[in-house]
Amino acid sequence: MTRFDAATETERLKLIADAAAAHRARSSDVMTVDVDPDSDVTEGGEVPPWIQLVGTELILDCTDDELERLKDLLGEFPEFRIDELVSPEEAEGTNAVVTARSDANRVAGFVERAFREVYGLDEEYRAWVTAI
Numbered sequence: 001m002t003r004f005d006a007a008t009e010t011e012r013l014k015l016i017a018d019a020a021a022a023h024r025a026r027s028s029d030v031m032t033v034d035v036d037p038d039s040d041v042t043e044g045g046e047v048p049p050w051i052q053l054v055g056t057e058l059i060l061d062c063t064d065d066e067l068e069r070l071k072d073l074l075g076e077f078p079e080f081r082i083d084e085l086v087s088p089e090e091a092e093g094t095n096a097v098v099t100a101r102s103d104a105n106r107v108a109g110f111v112e113r114a115f116r117e118v119y120g121l122d123e124e125y126r127a128w129v130t131a132i
Contacts, residue, residue, distance in 0.1 A: 005036070007126040009112060016108035019129040020053055024104070028132055030054050033111055035119075036126035049119040051111050052131075057083070058098040058107070060114065067094050069118045074098070077110055 006015040016033060023031035035048035052059040058080075062070055067085075074080055084097040100107050115121045 004130070005126055005128045007124060009123060012127045013105075013108045013112055015127065015129060016111050017104045019132050020104035020107045022132050023053055024055075026132065030131055031129065032131040033115075034128045034130050035115065035121065036128060049115065049121075051114060053100070053107065053111075056099055056101050058100050058110070058114075060096045060098070060118070061093055062096055062118065063093045066118050067096060070096060070098075070114065073110075073113055073117055076113075077102075077106075079106070080110060 003015065006012040019031050019033070022028075031053040032050055033052075034050045037048050049061070060066075060070065071082070074082065079102045080098055080100045082096055083099045084095075086095045086097075087093070088095075100110065102110075115125065115127065116123070
């Protein structure tokens with residue numbers, strides 16, 4: 001891969017699909033997609049969301065409201081399902097592990113929609129692939 005960030009939906013879908021394919025081809029430990037922390041898409045002082053792909057699992061941290069939106073989104077991706085929810089006492093929110101048995105393009109579509117629909121980002125957010 002030669003590029004690691006994208007700021008339009010079309011570019012982000014291609015970036016994420018290429019990164020997911022590279023992650024799988026290399027059998028790497030993790031692929032991480034972060035939102036640019038310098039963008040204006042997150043509310044004041046909040047840590048921008050991230051999503052990781054580990055083999056066939058997507059890992060997301062969610063507030064209670066975000067978790068409900070994640071469950072709604074999963075209704076449109078029948079090949080994806082929540083396998084584990086962990087809510088540590090010392091942390092606010094839930095770590096969701098979603099099995100994603102699908103091709104890289106479908107994974108990219110899910111990740112893009114999760115950033116937009118689960119985390120409520122606007123269409124101009126910039127995504128970075130920070131680990132493959």
